Amino acid sequence: MYTFIKLLYGGRKKMNEYRLTHGDLVFSLDMTHYTNKHTSSEHLIHTHQAYEIYYLLNGNLQFLIENNIYSLMPGDVLLINSNELHMPIKDQNTEFEGIKIHFEPSFYNPLSVSVANEDFLAFNLLHCFIHRPKGMQNKVSILPEYSKKILDIFVELEFLNNCDDFGYEYRMFIIFTDLLLCINKAFMNIMDKKVCQAVPNNVVDILNYIEDNLEKEITLDILSSSFFISKYHLSHMFKKTMGISLQEYIISRRISMARELLDKGLSVTNACFLSGFNNHSNFVKLFKKVVGISPLQYRNRYGNKKAKKAYLPIGSEAKNNRIYISKTLPDLTITDLNWSPENPVDGDTVIFYANIKNIGINSTPSNITIGVGFSIDGSSICWSDYHSTQLAPGKSVILSANSGIDGISTWIAKEGSHVITAHVDDMNRILESNKDNNILTKTIIIERKALIHNNKQK
Numbered sequence: 001m002y003t004f005i006k007l008l009y010g011g012r013k014k015m016n017e018y019r020l021t022h023g024d025l026v027f028s029l030d031m032t033h034y035t036n037k038h039t040s041s042e043h044l045i046h047t048h049q050a051y052e053i054y055y056l057l058n059g060n061l062q063f064l065i066e067n068n069i070y071s072l073m074p075g076d077v078l079l080i081n082s083n084e085l086h087m088p089i090k091d092q093n094t095e096f097e098g099i100k101i102h103f104e105p106s107f108y109n110p111l112s113v114s115v116a117n118e119d120f121l122a123f124n125l126l127h128c129f130i131h132r133p134k135g136m137q138n139k140v141s142i143l144p145e146y147s148k149k150i151l152d153i154f155v156e157l158e159f160l161n162n163c164d165d166f167g168y169e170y171r172m173f174i175i176f177t178d179l180l181l182c183i184n185k186a187f188m189n190i191m192d193k194k195v196c197q198a199v200p201n202n203v204v205d206i207l208n209y210i211e212d213n214l215e216k217e218i219t220l221d222i223l224s225s226s227f228f229i230s231k232y233h234l235s236h237m238f239k240k241t242m243g244i245s246l247q248e249y250i251i252s253r254r255i256s257m258a259r260e261l262l263d264k265g266l267s268v269t270n271a272c273f274l275s276g277f278n279n280h281s282n283f284v285k286l287f288k289k290v291v292g293i294s295p296l297q298y299r300n301r302y303g304n305k306k307a308k309k310a311y312l313p314i315g316s317e318a319k320n321n322r323i324y325i326s327k328t329l330p331d332l333t334i335t336d337l338n339w340s341p342e343n344p345v346d347g348d349t350v351i352f353y354a355n356i357k358n359i360g361i362n363s364t365p366s367n368i369t370i371g372v373g374f375s376i377d378g379s380s381i382c383w384s385d386y387h388s389t390q391l392a393p394g395k396s397v398i399l400s401a402n403s404g405i406d407g408i409s410t411w412i413a414k415e416g417s418h419v420i421t422a423h424v425d426d427m428n429r430i431l432e433s434n435k436d437n438n439i440l441t442k443t444i445i446i447e448r449k450a451l452i453h454n455n456k457q458k
Contacts, residue, residue: 028104029176031157035097045087045249046256050102051129053183054078055154059096062089064242066135067199067207075147077140077183081105081129084138087252089243099154103176105129125180128187137187146186153179202227203241206234210250214257214276218250250276255290258283262299265426265438267373267380269405271295296378329433331360332370334440335396337422344413345449351410352382353400354422354440358391360433366390372399373426374411376418382409383426413446420444 030050045064054063056072063070063078065086070078080086082105108125124131128140142150156175160168199207205227210218223246224231238246254275261271269280272295277283287295336355344350352374364370370391372384382404391397401409421441425432432438 028102028107029172030102032100033098033158034100045085045253046259047082047085048102049082049104051082051105051126052078052080053101053103053179054080055099055101055150057097057099060094061096061098062243063087063138064089064199065138067204068135068138069199069241070139072139073141075142075151077142077150077186079128079138079140079183079187084135099158101157101176108177108180125177125184128184140183140186142186143189146182150179150182150186153182199241200237202229203238206238206246210253214250214254215274216276217278218276220246251286251290255287258287258295259291259298262295263302265299265303265373265423265435267375268295268299268378269375269380270373271299299378329360329431330358330362330364330391330393331433331437332364332391332424332430333357333359333437334372334422334424337420337440337442339420339444344444345447346413346415347449348413349410350413351401352420352422353398354384354424355396355398356391356424357396358393359437361393363393364391364430368429369427370397370399371425371427371429372401373423374401374404375421375423376411378419378421381405381411415446415448417443417445 028050054072054077056074056076056078058074061072063072063086065078065080065084069089072078105126132138153175157172157179160172160175206223209223209226220231220235223229224234227234229237235246238249242249244252254277258271258275258277261274262268266274268284272280272283275283277286284295287298291298293301333356334354335357337352338354339350339352341348341350354372354374356370356372358364367388369385369388373380374382374384382401384399384401384403386402387397387399389397403409419441420443421439424438425435426438
């Protein structure tokens with residue numbers, strides 16, 4: 001039985017997030033201590049931009065990662081990179097205690113040595129996250145000679161959570177780096193590479209079907225006829241394997257996809273329909289029930305703020321271990337937002353256009369669309385996606401809406417006060433030095449035609 005400094009007796013404690021900067025690089029560490037319960041949103045099948053380390057202190061717990069199920073025992077460490085779909089499998093009768101750490105991997109890229117000689121892979125601090133097949137070898141069962149060292153590190157990290165001594169942030173960074181070294185050493189000494197249980201093939205086929213058809217209608221009847229399995233057997237088999245019902249999984253996956261779309265700055269309406277919900281009202285209710293806040297609140301709070309920093313991805317996609325520093329990138333902003341007619345009244349057809357300027361020190365990529373999304377009162381209405389010419393530093397271009405919901409690029413004015421929002425690069429096609437200046441908002445007041453006519457007569 002493992003022991004731990006108890007800062008929490010039951011429930012969940014969100015610790016502080018630690019951030020250190022070095023030039024344009026940010027070291028971000030986010031720790032959470034769990035006892036017997038994860039949040040509802042964490043039971044969604046999901047990914048996140050941070051890398052995750054999950055350390056089980058007591059009890060038993062199962063995780064689904066891609067198409068494999070990992071059973072954790074006390075002392076086991078779970079490693080999850082930013083491309084791996086995962087979720088804890090719910091079991092109401094299982095008690096557990098664990099620590100989860102999220103960290104920004106980009107900070108460690110220049111600190112890692114990546115060479116052809118495998119004898120030197122230990123110097124790559126991210127080796128255990130990136131040098132393995134997707135969804136495989138995620139669990140590290142710590143050997144006795146490493147277990148006390150790793151446990152002591154977690155104890156020290158949690159102790160520093162309540163510490164405000166001089167330089168404690170640097171101590172966090174040093175101790176966490178030591179943790180990565182220990183985990184990598186344990187990872188490379190794993191004797192049994194198959195430490196997980198594969199999800200049965202028939203369930204994998206269902207999962208793949210759901211993933212490929214999330215934006216379409218998916219019902220038990222459709223799945224039953226597609227896989228020639230009775231509805232009862234399919235439901236029973238799925239819940240026994242996954243720990244949640246088929247309907248819960250589909251909703252879970254769609255909510256997770258909607259969060260990813262909202263993270264990127266898409267409108268609530270676009271996130272709703274692109275993630276497979278065909279009823280906006282139902283989507284808002286389910287999202288709030290699962291996540292705890294409405295989709296619009298989530299977008300306003302997190303939209304674009306979770307966008308990846310301007311670094312080359314770490315892992316197999318990284319070339320020559322280079323980093324793109326944000327100071328060398330373009331930076332798009334909206335300097336003005338207008339519409340025609342200039343003073344529309346109720347019932348008028350309105351077209352929107354935005355003045356886009358590149359205030360960075362590099363041109364936008366050629367043949368990459370500079371898109372602009374236009375929304376009214378938080379709901380996406382139309383967008384511009386026709387301009388793909390390079391925009392040089394200091395240059396501007398006026399982009400008008402050319403498409404929208406149901407192919408309509410205009411808005412029919414409605415009486416009242418409305419908030420108009422323009423969002424440049426709303427689909428995150430372009431790597432920029434700053435994503436926090438991509439939105440401009442204005443208010444438009446629409447009056448009734450009859451009222452305008454009467455005012456003119458007076």
